[in-house]
Amino acid sequence: MVNRKEIDPEAGPRAAFGVRMRRFREDRGWSQDLLAERTEYSGQHISAVETVRKPPTLPFARRLDRAFGIKDGPDSFEREWRDIRHGSLLEGFPEYVSRESSAVEIRLYNVGIIPGLLQTPAYARVLAESAVRRGAIPSGHAVERVEFLAERQAALTRPSPPAMLVVMDESCIRRSVGGESVMREQFDRLLEFAQLPHTVLQIAPFSMGELRPFNLPVNLLTLPDLTVVAYAESQLRGHLERDAASVLPLLSAYHQLQAESLSQAASVAMIEELRKGNP
Numbered sequence: 001m002v003n004r005k006e007i008d009p010e011a012g013p014r015a016a017f018g019v020r021m022r023r024f025r026e027d028r029g030w031s032q033d034l035l036a037e038r039t040e041y042s043g044q045h046i047s048a049v050e051t052v053r054k055p056p057t058l059p060f061a062r063r064l065d066r067a068f069g070i071k072d073g074p075d076s077f078e079r080e081w082r083d084i085r086h087g088s089l090l091e092g093f094p095e096y097v098s099r100e101s102s103a104v105e106i107r108l109y110n111v112g113i114i115p116g117l118l119q120t121p122a123y124a125r126v127l128a129e130s131a132v133r134r135g136a137i138p139s140g141h142a143v144e145r146v147e148f149l150a151e152r153q154a155a156l157t158r159p160s161p162p163a164m165l166v167v168m169d170e171s172c173i174r175r176s177v178g179g180e181s182v183m184r185e186q187f188d189r190l191l192e193f194a195q196l197p198h199t200v201l202q203i204a205p206f207s208m209g210e211l212r213p214f215n216l217p218v219n220l221l222t223l224p225d226l227t228v229v230a231y232a233e234s235q236l237r238g239h240l241e242r243d244a245a246s247v248l249p250l251l252s253a254y255h256q257l258q259a260e261s262l263s264q265a266a267s268v269a270m271i272e273e274l275r276k277g278n279p
Contacts (some may be wrong), residue, residue, distance in 0.1 A: 005262075007022075007050070007051060007052060013080075013083065014052050014055055014056070017049070017056050017077070017080055018049055018051060018052050019050075020077075020080070021064060022050045024064075024068050025034045025046075027051075028068075031043075034051070038063075038067040039060070039063035039064060039067050040063065041060065056081050058076070058078065058081055058082075061076075061077040061078045061080070062078050063232065065077050079249065082094060082158045093231070095228075096151060096219065096221075096231040096240050097239070099223060099229060101155035101156070102223065102224060103162045103222060103223055104162050104163070104224055105162055105164075105221070105222035106156075106162050106163070106164045106165070106221055106222075107166075107251075107254055108165070108166045108217075108219055108220075108240075109166075109169070109204075109214055109217060109218045109219075110168050110215075110217045111169040111171060111172070111217060112169065112172060113172060113177075113217070114168065114173075114177075114190070115166060115168065115217075116149050116152065117152060118193055119149065119186070120182070120185050121146060121181075122181075122185060123177055123178060123182055123185070123186045124145070124149050126178035128143075128145045128146055128176050129142055139268045145180075153237050158256060159191075161198055162195075162198070163198050163199070164193075164198060164199045164200070165199075165258070166193075166202070167202045167254075167261050168201075168202075168204065169203075169204050169212070170203055170204065170205050170206050171206075172203075173203065173271055173274055174274075183274075184275060187271050187274060187275040188275070190271050191268060191271060191275075194264060194267070194268050194271075201267055201268070202261040202262055202263070202264055202267050203261060203262045203266075203267040203270055203271075204257060204261045204262075205261070205262055208260050208261070211223070211256075211260045212257065213256055213257050214253065216232055216233070218230065218231075218232050218250060218254065219231040220250060220251055220254060227244075228241050228247050228248075230246070230247045230250045232250075242256075264277070
């Protein structure tokens with residue numbers, strides 16, 4: 001074949017995606033233009049993904065699965081796309097995210113960092129770039145982390161959004177990330193979140209002392225069937241817990257955390273004072 005560019009599938013996950021996509025197409029005797037027609041993308045786009053000049057996207061991967069007849073299968077391109085995107089994420093987190101977008105209630109507790117679902121792009125970008133400078137993640141993963149977070153946030157702006165109850169340790173709003181302008185925008189985002197009809201935002205003040213039941217971030221999801229799953233992580237790994245015997249004590253501790261934390265009105269007042277530059 002003239003001008004055929006050979007790609008080494010070992011060059012990286014995007015290369016492996018392109019090579020497998022080309023193999024699926026050629027096994028069926030399809031041209032790039034025919035696959036383009038069946039996915040409603042252009043032939044140039046098909047060629048660019050196959051030769052790693054463009055990254056695959058989730059909508060594109062889903063179109064491929066429909067065209068090849070492997071939708072929801074173990075070898076789907078959507079699954080491979082998620083593996084690519086989740087390659088830099090902690091163990092257990094991708095599984096948590098797959099449930100997050102369909103949850104009817106989300107309860108979050110964070111220490112030191114604003115929860116991802118409430119972060120502005122600028123705040124998230126500073127954290128990702130800092131991780132690159134520390135050598136915690138490769139440089140290419142910084143952009144992917146920010147984009148992935150935006151996708152998570154967008155998934156929660158559906159017509160019937162989940163109830164969101166967020167408790168942040170006071171350290172989350174006291175810690176400056178990215179400087180004054182980034183923090184001012186982030187405070188505005190928190191204040192907007194607190195005004196939504198399906199949200200509750202509370203600060204767990206330093207004065208709680210030993211009454212604070214958690215020392216690490218905790219996420220609790222209530223799913224459409226009303227079961228509750230929990231996700232917690234350390235510095236190196238995350239764990240999704242489904243067993244009710246383990247999840248219910250976390251839910252009880254979360255209720256205690258809410259009872260001891262500042263009211264939403266007092267929490268908003270604290271954030272407003274910090275936004276004004278008052279310690």
